[in-house]
Amino acid sequence: MEISSNDLKAKLLSEFESIRNNKFSGNSKSLENIRIEAINSFASKGFPTPKTEEWKYSNINFINKNSFKLQTEKPTFDLVPGDIDKFAFNGLFENLLVFVNGFFAPELSKIISAKKITIKSLSDGIDDNYELTEHYLGNNSNLSDDAFTSLNTAFFNDGAYIIVPDDILDIEPIHLLYINDVRNSSVWSNPRNLILVGKNSSVRIIETCQTIGNNAGFTNSFTEIVQRPFSNIDYYKVQNDLGNLFYIGTTQVHQESDSVFNSSTISLNGSFTRNNLNTNFKGEHSEAHFNGFYFLDKNNFVDNHTLADHSFPNCNSNELYKGILDDTSHAVFNGKIIVRKDAQKTNAYQSNKNILLSNDATINTKPQLEIFADDVKCSHGATTGYLDKEALFYLRARGISEDNARALMLNAFAADVISKINIPELRDNIKKQVAERLKVEDDIYFCSFLTD
Amino acid sequence: MSLLKIENLKVNIGDKQILKGFNLEVNPGEIHAIMGPNGTGKSTLAGVLAGREEFDVIDGTVEFDRNDLLAIPAEERAREGVFLAFQYPVEIPGVSNANFMKTAVNEVRKYRKLEPLDAMDFLQMMKEKAKLVDIDASYLTRSVNEGFSGGEKKKNEIFQMAMLDPRLAILDETDSGLDIDALKVVAEGVNKLRNPNNAFLVITHYQRLLNYIIPDFVHVMFNGKIVKSGGKELALQLEEQGYDWIKKEFNGSI
Numbered sequence: 001m002e003i004s005s006n007d008l009k010a011k012l013l014s015e016f017e018s019i020r021n022n023k024f025s026g027n028s029k030s031l032e033n034i035r036i037e038a039i040n041s042f043a044s045k046g047f048p049t050p051k052t053e054e055w056k057y058s059n060i061n062f063i064n065k066n067s068f069k070l071q072t073e074k075p076t077f078d079l080v081p082g083d084i085d086k087f088a089f090n091g092l093f094e095n096l097l098v099f100v101n102g103f104f105a106p107e108l109s110k111i112i113s114a115k116k117i118t119i120k121s122l123s124d125g126i127d128d129n130y131e132l133t134e135h136y137l138g139n140n141s142n143l144s145d146d147a148f149t150s151l152n153t154a155f156f157n158d159g160a161y162i163i164v165p166d167d168i169l170d171i172e173p174i175h176l177l178y179i180n181d182v183r184n185s186s187v188w189s190n191p192r193n194l195i196l197v198g199k200n201s202s203v204r205i206i207e208t209c210q211t212i213g214n215n216a217g218f219t220n221s222f223t224e225i226v227q228r229p230f231s232n233i234d235y236y237k238v239q240n241d242l243g244n245l246f247y248i249g250t251t252q253v254h255q256e257s258d259s260v261f262n263s264s265t266i267s268l269n270g271s272f273t274r275n276n277l278n279t280n281f282k283g284e285h286s287e288a289h290f291n292g293f294y295f296l297d298k299n300n301f302v303d304n305h306t307l308a309d310h311s312f313p314n315c316n317s318n319e320l321y322k323g324i325l326d327d328t329s330h331a332v333f334n335g336k337i338i339v340r341k342d343a344q345k346t347n348a349y350q351s352n353k354n355i356l357l358s359n360d361a362t363i364n365t366k367p368q369l370e371i372f373a374d375d376v377k378c379s380h381g382a383t384t385g386y387l388d389k390e391a392l393f394y395l396r397a398r399g400i401s402e403d404n405a406r407a408l409m410l411n412a413f414a415a416d417v418i419s420k421i422n423i424p425e426l427r428d429n430i431k432k433q434v435a436e437r438l439k440v441e442d443d444i445y446f447c448s449f450l451t452d
Numbered sequence: 453m454s455l456l457k458i459e460n461l462k463v464n465i466g467d468k469q470i471l472k473g474f475n476l477e478v479n480p481g482e483i484h485a486i487m488g489p490n491g492t493g494k495s496t497l498a499g500v501l502a503g504r505e506e507f508d509v510i511d512g513t514v515e516f517d518r519n520d521l522l523a524i525p526a527e528e529r530a531r532e533g534v535f536l537a538f539q540y541p542v543e544i545p546g547v548s549n550a551n552f553m554k555t556a557v558n559e560v561r562k563y564r565k566l567e568p569l570d571a572m573d574f575l576q577m578m579k580e581k582a583k584l585v586d587i588d589a590s591y592l593t594r595s596v597n598e599g600f601s602g603g604e605k606k607k608n609e610i611f612q613m614a615m616l617d618p619r620l621a622i623l624d625e626t627d628s629g630l631d632i633d634a635l636k637v638v639a640e641g642v643n644k645l646r647n648p649n650n651a652f653l654v655i656t657h658y659q660r661l662l663n664y665i666i667p668d669f670v671h672v673m674f675n676g677k678i679v680k681s682g683g684k685e686l687a688l689q690l691e692e693q694g695y696d697w698i699k700k701e702f703n704g705s706i
Contacts, residue, residue: 067644154637388542388544390542391542391543391544393504393526393542394538394541394542394544394596395547395552395556396503396525396526396527396530397502397503397526397527397529397530397535397536397542398530398537398552398553398556398612398616399527399530399531399556399559399560399563399616400527400552400555400556400559401527402527403524404559405553408544408547408551408552408555409544409546409547411546411547412544412545412546412595413546413549415546415547440555
């Protein structure tokens with residue numbers, strides 16, 4: 001049954017009132033105020049429409065069409081670790097934090113680095129140190145423009161709370177896994193994460209989202225990351241849900257001086273995927289590397305919106321997003337770079353390359369450069385095309401079938417983004433998934449023989 | 453029994469006729485050189501034999517080992533043992549030479565109902581064949597032809613030929629853009645691969661390559677067909693006299 005955006009909005013507002021009267025009482029007054037501020041922001045703006053510039057190509061009709069049940073009470077879990085084993089990355093020894101319908105599921109999680117860092121659910125984190133958490137949870141005034149961020153703030157139940165002290169280098173990767181248990185009904189969950197990484201520390205984060213069951217799942221996640229000077233973060237999002245997942249996720253990074261943020265956003269499946277990845281440079285000599293690869297078919301939709309906001313001098317941002325689109329799939333890339341007045345000596349590069357395998361696939365790619373400083377190096381480029389016919393003929397002229405020739409070339413197209421993943425088990429897993437989908441033998445191990 | 457038999461081949465590109473009744477018969481163990489001025493249809497001939505799809509064959513037949521070559525797609529021709537050394541080898545970023553050749557060799561083996569080579573056997577084979585054309589093993593891990601010099605690209609063609617062990621190899625202006633050292637390496641590679649069961653069609657504008665690859669037959673192609681055939685001395689005559697006399701002699705009559 002389809003519901004109008006206005007009716008859905010009214011429903012959410014009244015739902016907020018009823019939770020406010022019951023559930024939020026345990027939280028501090030100021031957190032409640034943060035939530036009220038957020039819901040008021042949503043109330044005044046409403047859902048984005050096709051006229052909203054940032055959502056021009058992302059049709060969010062799905063929220064009207066699926067009667068998503070907003071998760072307000074902790075469900076009784078009957079999932080066991082065996083149900084989620086298939087969502088782990090083979091051979092990877094990792095911290096696993098599992099959230100089911102937006103609530104922390106300790107019995108499915110596995111925390112191995114608790115002696116070195118603080119790693120727990122956000123609700124526990126708020127109890128531990130509500131001054132700190134509220135400082136960050138309420139510090140999103142620059143983002144309140146976005147309806148889904150407001151809704152996340154208003155309705156989040158839980159998420160990850162990770163505090164890495166200074167000088168910590170050897171932590172196992174941290175995997176945040178959001179499960180939408182949609183066996184009984186459609187689910188709307190709002191995971192919220194807060195990650196603080198201390199000076200000289202290094203951490204690797206993986207975010208994935210999956211559905212279990214046949215109904216639709218909607219995850220609206222928000223991850224906030226704060227990097228102290230000289231810290232290093234590798235941040236990966238891997239999207240490969242085979243169910244009926246609708247996903248909107250925002251990652252907001254604050255980079256203090258001399259910090260490095262590396263990310264790869266890999267989208268291999270999903271009905272609707274919107275990734276917002278924003279970094280804000282808050283000190284000099286920092287670097288952000290945004291990499292992305294999307295491989296879509298059927299009616300899949302992926303929208304990558306990135307923002308590199310340079311307000312300090314001598315920082316670098318570098319983006320490479322590549323995509324392969326088949327059938328009637330649709331991808332959007334919107335890369336925004338802001339170089340503010342004082343951000344002299346900024347280097348900002350951006351590239352988006354697409355291969356269309358079908359005449360019915362669509363790509364909308366848009367660079368947005370706003371430069372207010374005069375001593376900067378910025379460039380952007382976008383290409384969209386079909387496979388090189390002469391190269392295909394060359395491969396076929398050596399006896400390789402047309403299908404295998406295509407697969408070899410597409411695998412090669414994907415490889416330079418995937419090879420930037422710094423967790424070997426994760427990298428190999430993605431390579432293997434892409435190679436399997438292309439039915440091509442992965443040559444990476446093979447070539448390593450030769451150099452011996 | 454001839455390996456390749458081309459009869460009255462007429463080929464168009466768009467509305468323009470390029471091959472105008474081309475005839476040629478090649479037997480196992482033979483090397484045929486096809487010479488001629490630019491724009492006379494030499495590369496079109498090579499492309500048609502290899503299976504390029506942008507050409508329209510409007511008449512004639514091509515038999516390879518008594519089978520209709522024109523009826524099968526490029527990849528199947530390669531598996532049957534037809535090899536084209538490209539005039540302009542293509543760069544394919546991201547696809548390693550090694551994986552390219554492994555895929556190709558195993559597809560050809562599968563077609564010939566042979567077991568695929570395992571990684572170690574394949575590696576051994578690649579190292580041997582690389583030596584034949586004096587290319588360093590490190591090239592094999594690099595992307596196909598990417599950043600290769602002109603000479604390296606042509607050597608890579610001969611390396612691929614050695615790997616695939618064709619019955620008929622067509623060298624399309626392999627000598628163009630080569631310095632004398634690379635030319636010698638390429639020619640030596642061809643001479644080492646030569647045996648009584650295979651044949652070579654060497655397409656060239658200049659006689660130079662034929663100092664190193666000695667042809668059994670030299671054919672002069674002009675305006676879409678062969679106008680003169682002879683032994684290796686014909687190449688020397690062309691070198692001395694150029695193509696003008698051919699043009700004068702045959703321009704009116706065709």
